[in-house]
Amino acid sequence: MPRRRFGTFSGGINLPAEKDATLDAAIAPWPVQELRIPLCPLPAAQAQPVVAPGDKVKPGQLLARTDDPQQVNVYAPLAGVVGDFTDVLVPDDFFGWRSSRAIVLKDLQPASQPNRPDFDWEHADAAELLERLREGHLLLCSGPFDNVSRWLESAIESAADTLICNVMENAPLVTADHRLLAERGGDVVRGLAILAKALSVAHTMLAVDSQRTGAYRSAARLAGALKIDTIALAPKYPIEAQAMLTQVLTRRQVVPGRSTLSVRVAMVDAATCAAAYQWAALGLRQTHRVVTMAGRGVKSPGNYLIPFGTDAAWLLAQACESEPPLRVHGSPMNGRELAVGAVVGPRTNALLGMEDSYAGPPTPCIRCGWCSDNCPARLNVAALNDDFELAHLDGAKARCVTACVGCGICTYLCPARLPLMSRCQQLRQMILREAKAATP
Amino acid sequence: MTQAPTQPGAVLTKPPFLRAPEASRTILLVIFACACLPLAAGVFFFGWRVIILTAISVATCVGVESIYYRLTRQPALRRRTHAALMGLLLALTLPPFVPWYVPLAGGVIAIVIGKAIFGGVGHFLWQPALVGRLAVVVLFAPPLWSVVELTRPAWPVLAVNRVITGDIANVRPAERYVSWRDTQATGSNDAFELPTPRKILRELTTDQARPPESIGEQLAKLPSAWDIIVGAYGGGIGETCSLAILCAGLYLIYRNYVNGYLSGMMILAAAVTAAVAPVRTAAGDFRWLPLLIEGSDVGFLYVVYQVLAGELLLSAFFLAPEMTSRPVTAPAQGIFGLLCGGLGMLLALYTSIPIPFYAAVLACNTLTPVLDGIRPRVLGQRRWWQKKS
Numbered sequence: 091m092p093r094r095r096f097g098t099f100s101g102g103i104n105l106p107a108e109k110d111a112t113l114d115a116a117i118a119p120w121p122v123q124e125l126r127i128p129l130c131p132l133p134a135a136q137a138q139p140v141v142a143p144g145d146k147v148k149p150g151q152l153l154a155r156t157d158d159p160q161q162v163n164v165y166a167p168l169a170g171v172v173g174d175f176t177d178v179l180v181p182d183d184f185f186g187w188r189s190s191r192a193i194v195l196k197d198l199q200p201a202s203q204p205n206r207p208d209f210d211w212e213h214a215d216a217a218e219l220l221e222r223l224r225e226g227h228l229l230l231c232s233g234p235f236d237n238v239s240r241w242l243e244s245a246i247e248s249a250a251d252t253l254i255c256n257v258m259e260n261a262p263l264v265t266a267d268h269r270l271l272a273e274r275g276g277d278v279v280r281g282l283a284i285l286a287k288a289l290s291v292a293h294t295m296l297a298v299d300s301q302r303t304g305a306y307r308s309a310a311r312l313a314g315a316l317k318i319d320t321i322a323l324a325p326k327y328p329i330e331a332q333a334m335l336t337q338v339l340t341r342r343q344v345v346p347g348r349s350t351l352s353v354r355v356a357m358v359d360a361a362t363c364a365a366a367y368q369w370a371a372l373g374l375r376q377t378h379r380v381v382t383m384a385g386r387g388v389k390s391p392g393n394y395l396i397p398f399g400t401d402a403a404w405l406l407a408q409a410c411e412s413e414p415p416l417r418v419h420g421s422p423m424n425g426r427e428l429a430v431g432a433v434v435g436p437r438t439n440a441l442l443g444m445e446d447s448y449a450g451p452p453t454p455c456i457r458c459g460w461c462s463d464n465c466p467a468r469l470n471v472a473a474l475n476d477d478f479e480l481a482h483l484d485g486a487k488a489r490c491v492t493a494c495v496g497c498g499i500c501t502y503l504c505p506a507r508l509p510l511m512s513r514c515q516q517l518r519q520m521i522l523r524e525a526k527a528a529t530p
Numbered sequence: 531m532t533q534a535p536t537q538p539g540a541v542l543t544k545p546p547f548l549r550a551p552e553a554s555r556t557i558l559l560v561i562f563a564c565a566c567l568p569l570a571a572g573v574f575f576f577g578w579r580v581i582i583l584t585a586i587s588v589a590t591c592v593g594v595e596s597i598y599y600r601l602t603r604q605p606a607l608r609r610r611t612h613a614a615l616m617g618l619l620l621a622l623t624l625p626p627f628v629p630w631y632v633p634l635a636g637g638v639i640a641i642v643i644g645k646a647i648f649g650g651v652g653h654f655l656w657q658p659a660l661v662g663r664l665a666v667v668v669l670f671a672p673p674l675w676s677v678v679e680l681t682r683p684a685w686p687v688l689a690v691n692r693v694i695t696g697d698i699a700n701v702r703p704a705e706r707y708v709s710w711r712d713t714q715a716t717g718s719n720d721a722f723e724l725p726t727p728r729k730i731l732r733e734l735t736t737d738q739a740r741p742p743e744s745i746g747e748q749l750a751k752l753p754s755a756w757d758i759i760v761g762a763y764g765g766g767i768g769e770t771c772s773l774a775i776l777c778a779g780l781y782l783i784y785r786n787y788v789n790g791y792l793s794g795m796m797i798l799a800a801a802v803t804a805a806v807a808p809v810r811t812a813a814g815d816f817r818w819l820p821l822l823i824e825g826s827d828v829g830f831l832y833v834v835y836q837v838l839a840g841e842l843l844l845s846a847f848f849l850a851p852e853m854t855s856r857p858v859t860a861p862a863q864g865i866f867g868l869l870c871g872g873l874g875m876l877l878a879l880y881t882s883i884p885i886p887f888y889a890a891v892l893a894c895n896t897l898t899p900v901l902d903g904i905r906p907r908v909l910g911q912r913r914w915w916q917k918k919s
């Protein structure tokens with residue numbers, strides 16, 4: 091493969107990383123007492139429970155089944171006793187939460203799933219791998235709210251020729267994917283190879299932060315053996331955004347309002363790759379997530395392996411000595427405020443204690459231009475803010491607001507404290523919804 | 531786990547949960563502090579009267595803004611820091627010898643006509659301080675009311691032994707000007723009067739009864755280079771001290787409150803215009819490229835004097851980059867700077883407008899909405915030739 095130089099993108103800023111507390115903290119378990127496992131991990135029909143209250147379950151045992159290809163089966167993360175049904179919150183589009191029925195699992199025993207290496211992924215062909223992954227009922231840990239097999243199907247449909255594993259992770263404080271690649275690099279890289287084989291793509295790339303390559307040596311060696319290019323890039327925020335990484339690595343610009351598949355690039359994160367390998371090769375269900383707990387008030391910052399269904403607010407309270415002013419689920423730049431009743435799921439890459447960033451009500455725009463100067467999507471953010479205030483949807487459409495990658499730089503920088511990102515995202519959502527309604 | 535669960539769709543804080551530390555107020559306060567540097571130079575060379583004029587100007591702007599807000603309750607107008615900054619900038623552009631009612635009138639007009647009727651910060655088209663300054667020129671000049679000699683031929687500077695404490699109103703003409711450092715005030719006179727450098731330079735380019743022999747001869751009449759750099763010559767309160775303006779301006783560029791392109795392009799365009807635009811020779815005809823007419827050393831000095839003497843630097847670092855009235859993107863700001871500098875220098879060379887660069891900035895402010903159309907292509911947006919029909 092000829093050496094290529096990778097470019098950069100216009101806009102973007104260097105954020106304070108603030109990762110020192112958790113960067114070298116090995117992934118550790120965290121004892122939990124009760125799980126509430128959502129039956130609707132994806133926005134589709136609910137999975138039907140196959141266990142009744144009082145049943146004893148083993149780790150990895152089926153709890154709820156579905157025939158809907160848009161939903162996934164639900165499995166028990168730990169051994170325990172099935173309790174009642176309840177409601178929990180799971181992440182939803184646009185920084186919000188969605189309610190879901192959930193199974194309570196009590197009297198938990200610290201047991202882990204047994205390895206069942208009954209599938210030879212190295213010699214399987216693409217169709218066999220796809221079938222195996224479909225049986226895995228895996229969830230995507232980033233990107234669209236979907237399961238892995240539907241995502242693979244749409245990638246094949248759009249003739250994706252490049253698969254990128256995005257381990258840039260350059261939002262402040264979050265280190266979950268970094269630890270995963272550093273400690274379980276073999277799983278991640280093999281999982282990436284499995285996905286690449288299933289997709290039959292021409293190029294597979296592993297994009298990592300150039301400041302941390304030292305921790306990824308063994309993963310990079312294995313990647314080389316599996317014909318995966320490891321690429322280290324400078325961590326200018328938001329290179330972790332899918333559209334930006336696609337542009338830097340392939341020089342293709344994602345069509346506004348569409349995913350990277352619109353330019354034939356499939357992108358996954360480290361956690362999804364690891365889950366794909368653990369299922370396809372070892373027969374382990376996707377029931378845990380590496381979560382970074384850090385930030386203000388957290389007395390034991392670190393990266394922990396947390397079973398799905400753990401109450402997120404309880405978990406963060408356990409880790410904190412005092413209640414932080416703001417509790418955040420996900421990245422501090424574009425995560426969501428932790429709601430009471432939210433549980434850890436595949437998207438919980440971090441639970442953070444943050445300072446309250448509210449500095450007073452918004453003031454008028456002074457036209458400093460910092461928002462549009464640093465917007466990686468080159469949007470005229472101040473004008474879009476006007477469009478939002480005047481409910482001028484056509485103006486926003488003409489300014490191509492659907493290209494917004496949701497990085498949060500505009501709000502971060504705005505000296506007038508205008509909620510620019512959430513306004514742009516709302517406009518984007520409205521336009522996309524309108525377009526969806528228009529197409530039969 | 532005793533708390534009631536949050537309802538889906540409940541109002542939560544929206545990301546990002548991190549904020550950069552700079553608020554609008556911080557920006558305005560830093561610019562205000564930086565503008566105090568030229569003001570300090572003004573106080574040094576023009577005495578305590580400057581403080582009074584500045585105080586009147588700032589107080590007028592803040593007061594008018596408050597009253598206007600009380601009357602209209604438009605939230606965009608409750609920005610007293612911005613009003614104070616406009617007052618200070620207005621004061622910097624005024625001559626140090628004007629009576630008290632001049633900054634008062636300028637301040638009222640700056641806020642009411644320059645800012646308030648447009649709807650406040652973020653909406654006005656012309657830089658309010660310059661609107662006030664222009665109004666002062668129009669109101670207190672010959673056709674209307676010529677009590678104040680805004681265009682008087684010689685402007686005062688305090689003598690070395692009377693700086694800060696002297697009264698700029700007690701003037702006598704300097705008999706033979708050598709250098710500011712050799713000026714000594716005696717008796718009740720604190721200041722001495724000199725023709726402004728702009729006036730001397732203008733004799734080279736405008737119709738004169740007795741055209742100057744050569745550029746070199748004209749340059750010899752000007753204050754020394756050192757005086758021009760530190761600001762010891764007649765001019766507006768904050769216009770003269772190039773050193774103070776440059777230091778403050780570079781700091782603002784470093785803080786990213788001023789775009790270096792704009793200031794740089796403005797100065798560059800003015801310098802190039804001065805170097806190329808024709809001057810009158812003794813014979814009365816025009817000759818292009820004054821940079822080279824009498825050798826490059828004289829030409830270079832000529833250009834440097836044209837750039838430093840007058841209000842160009844203050845315009846380039848404080849008045850043109852005012853955020854609301856300048857274009858937003860870097861290329862548009864560069865073009866804006868080029869237009870301001872070029873037009874300003876042409877006005878300075880060939881017209882008798884007393885405030886050429888301010889007038890140029892105001893004229894270019896009018897073009898800002900057009901220049902704002904210059905935008906980079908949005909990520910992934912089709913280029914025009916790729917657009918589907």
Ligand code: SF4
Pocket residue numbers: 461464465466467468469471493494495496497498499500501510511514
């Ligand atoms: S408009 Fe969107 S892409 Fe641009 S800075 Fe804001 S959040 Fe990022």
Ligand code: SF4
Pocket residue numbers: 454455456457458459460461462471472475500503504505506507508510
């Ligand atoms: S960053 Fe805020 S104040 Fe500055 S131009 Fe954008 S919206 Fe206006």
